[in-house]
Each structure stands twice: as C-alpha cells, then as structure tokens.
Amino acid sequence: MQHPLSVTVIGAGLMGHGIAQVFARAGNRVTLTDPNQAALDAAVKHIARNLAEMKIASEPVLANIATESELSRAVMTADLVIEAVPEKLALKQRIFTDVAKWAPGHAILASNTSVIPITLIGESLDANARARLLGMHWWNPPHLIPLVEVIRTAHTSLDVFQAGFDLLLAVGKLPVKVHQDVAGFIGNRLQHALWREAFALIEAGVCDAETIDIVIKNSFGMRLSVLGPMENADLVGLDLIREVHAILFPDLNCSKAPSPLLSQCIEQGNFGMKSGKGLRTWTPQQAEEVRHRLATLLISMNAPAGSL
Template sequence: MQRNLKVAVVGAGLMGHGIAQVFATAGHETTLTDTSKDVLKAARGYIKHNLEQMKIESDVVLERIHLCGDLAEAVSNANLVIEAASERIELKQQLFKRIADAAPQSAILASNTSVIPITKIGEHLENQARFRLVGTHWWNPPHLVPLVEVVATNYTADSVFDETFEILRELGKTPVKVYKDVPGFIGNRLQHAMWREAISLVERGVCDAETIDTVVKQSFGMRLPVLGPMENADLVGLELACAVHQIIFPDLDCGKEPSPMLVDLLEKGHAGMRTGKGLREWTADQAEEVCRRLALHLIAAGDS
C-alpha cells in the first residue's frame, strides 16, 4: 500500500512546481514555498497547464497543493522536504540549516541540485541532520521525465537512502542509486561530456550548431530510448570500441574550463532562447515550439 506523505517543496520555480505536481498527483498533501510571492503565485497556473496538457483533471490535484510564503511553517509537519532552489552552494547551505531547524527530526531532507555534491551542501549541518540528507536529482521537466538520481553521502543513513528510493518508485518514477557523491552525479556527467565535445566541434569550425543537433537527433539519439551506451558497446563488440577509442580519444576535447566561445557569447548577452540567441538563434515562437514539442514527445513516451 502506498504511504500518505506530507511533502514540502522549497522553491516554486522551474523544477519545484513540477516536483510538487508529481507528489500531489500521487495523492500526497504537498506544501510549496518560495521567497518570491510572484513565483509562488504563478506556480498554480503552470501546474494547471501541465495537467491539462497531460489530460489529467487539475482541480483534485491542485486541492492537495498548499502555497506558503514562510519556510519554517511550510516544513514544520513534513515527512519529506525537497529543496529546489537556485544552483548556488551558499544559498542551499543556508536553506538546509533553516530547514533542519524547523522540520521534524524524523523528516527526510533532500536536495534537487543537478551538479553540487550533496556532502558540500550539508557540511554545516549537525550530524542528526546530515544522516537524513540525501540527493534527489530530478530531470526537467520533472513531471514528465521518469528518472530521479538518489545520491548518498558518506553520512546518509542507509534507511534514508532506501526509503527515498522507495518513495520515488511508488510515485511511478524510475529512481537509480548513486553510491558516490561526485559532482554532476551520473546523468549530467554524461550529458555535459557530450556538450563539451559538441561546443568544441563548432568552435573548431567543423560544423555549425544546427548540424550538431541534426546529427544527434537523426543518428544515435534515435537509438538511445532502447539502447544505452553500455548495451551499444557490447552490441558492436569491445574490440571495435577499443579500436575506435585509440583513434578518437587523442583528438577529443579535454578542456577543464568552460569553452571560450561559450564565455564570449555570454559576455555579449547571448544566453540562449530567453535572449533570442545562444549557440543558435531563436524567435519567441521557435522557442515556444521547442518546449511544446518536447512536452508532447515526453507525454507520448510515458503513455507508450
């Protein structure tokens, strides 16, 4: 039987409102809090839009989501607190000190950071809180992407690690256990290794940014939903994989800093879709269409 939880989500922005939606859809009473009144107020509209896009009745789900502007009040009765604030280490450290003081001492404390080591986030906490701290890295959009990486530190109690995994599994997510608290965990290390090489190819004049996207989407990207990289390596044979690596590895980008091209684009104010230009140029309609197409693709994948 699925447990009934009282969940608090700290941060109602890009990830937070989607995470709250998942718990509320599964029947859990969920409190959503944010320091910005505007962000908090807008969360209901975003959730309603998501649910309508997924063809889920929104009224029942929204009744389970409670908006609260006070952090201490929001977490005071929670069994599970998930932090989904901006990717700033000092902010997350401060938040967890406040959360640990206000939440029940039995509550699981989880961070949705995508790259910051969980150990670093909890380094100023007392041991009783550090034992209950775990990483839960959801993927954007969190209400549609199944994977959640559950990250243990050297302090995380085994019972907390296992219970968090089970809670996510009961939600219908696909949790995986990350046993070593490395920056970026699993998925982002893989993803950004590819991004580094993709940006390098453009920077070196091998091709343009649009070609990178075409190559990925029209070749190995088509296989990825059913054939992971380890499966693919075994499929083609490790002799071939090793031979390819001997030729290609010496020429791959191994930079330890962000690409100079990326830094230059940012200095010129080209931050991506929201500014109309990044690695590619975007109109507002094109950017909106990408988001719409992604959502519909993920919804269809979840239904199949």
C-alpha cells in the same frame, strides 16, 4: 512512512512546480514554498497547464497543493523536504541549516541540485541532519522525465537512502542509486561530456551549432531511448570499441575549463532562448514550439500502451 505524506518543495521555479505536481498527483499533501509570491502564483498556473497538456483533471491534484511564502511554516510538519532553488552553494547551505532547525526530526532532507556534491551542501549540519540528507536529482521537465538520481553521501543513513528511493517508486518515478557523491552524479557527467566535445567542434570550425543538433537528433540520438551506450557497446563488440577509442580518444577535447564559446555568447548578452539568441537564434514562438514538441513527445512516451 505513512501515506499520504506531507511533502514540502522549496522553490517554485522551473523544477519545483513539476516536483510538487508529481507528489500531489500521487495523493500526497504538498506545500510549495518560495519567498516570491508571484512565483508561487505562477507555479500553480504552470501545474494546471501541465495537467491540461497531459489531459488530466487539475482540480484533484491542485487540491493537494498549498503554497506558503514562509519557510518555517512550510516545513514544520514535513516528512520529506525537497530543495529546488538555484545552483548556488551558499544559498542551499543556508536553506538546509534553517530546514534542519524547523522541520521534524524524522524528515528526509533532499536536494535537487544537478551538479553540486551533496556533502558540500550539508557540511555545516549536525550529525543527525547529515544522516537524513541525500541528493534527489530530478530531470527537466520533472513531471514527464521518469528518472530521478538518488545520491548518498558518506553520512547518509542507509535507511534514509532506501526510504528516499522507495518514495520515488511509490509516486511512479524510476529512481537509480548513486553510491558515491561525485559532482554531476551520473547523467550530467555524461551529458556535459557530450556538450564539451560539441562546443569544441564549433570552436574549431568543424561545424555550426545547428549541424550539431541535426547530427545528434538524426543519428545516435534516435536510438538512445531504447539502446543505451553500454548495450550498444556490447552490440557492436568490445574489441571494435577498443580499436575506435585508441584512434579517437587522443583527439577528443579534454579541457578543464568552460568553453570560451560560452563566455563569448554571455558577454554579448546571448543567453539562449530567454534572450532570443544563444548558440542559435530564437523567436518566442520558436522557443514555445520546442517546449511543446518536447512535452508532447514525453507525454506520448509515458502513456500506457493503447491509450493514444
């Protein structure tokens, strides 16, 4: 595809504005669309704040971003459409039905879903649109986390699969190819397997939520960014790993249902930071400090050597 691209991001919330920022910063023309005008206005402010936090001039990036509340107008000239709306299958299906009708026939169609199989999202599309549909799962915050999972369905054209991968490389991301359309893809299957065991430990009275965070942040979590689990297995030795698994695996949680602890918190109105309490208790200041601490760390990790 030609450069600059015409990119449309659907959904101006938590993920959408960061995805728009990445493509705009790389010099592409970006249209950010959402039926909620207040969300669009807030998204522009969030992007400006992100850029200030990164010590990047906001004017050139914001000049590449337009906002549009009408989906049909937002996608009519798009080369790439990325959907970043809430994780509701029917909503995503409806959006892609409309996008396939209104966007150019060459446009790559991508969903940022974190868990829903892409095949389900595109099941009502015609063959041409299904061939152009893939998963493009970004991680929060998308403007700071390098990885993007690119997911191919049985219907996705190999050319489209490669083109989506290449577009992400061109804007400075680290894409990986997911060759089978499994729920949760790679990263979330791994992350939620850890969460399932963490919730089970709390439910069993082994420890509390704060202890879980202390243990992870001050042990294996410290090395994960430089030593992945497969590297660590080879480092430790596969013979020892097998011995550990023979003892440990029979005792690990293998529930097929969400944790009762989650249901208990939700029924009590405890949703997490947004309500002031979840597994732990949060003031607005504490929640903002977590966000700021994470952003500062990720910015430093992404900075060129010697720039800080």
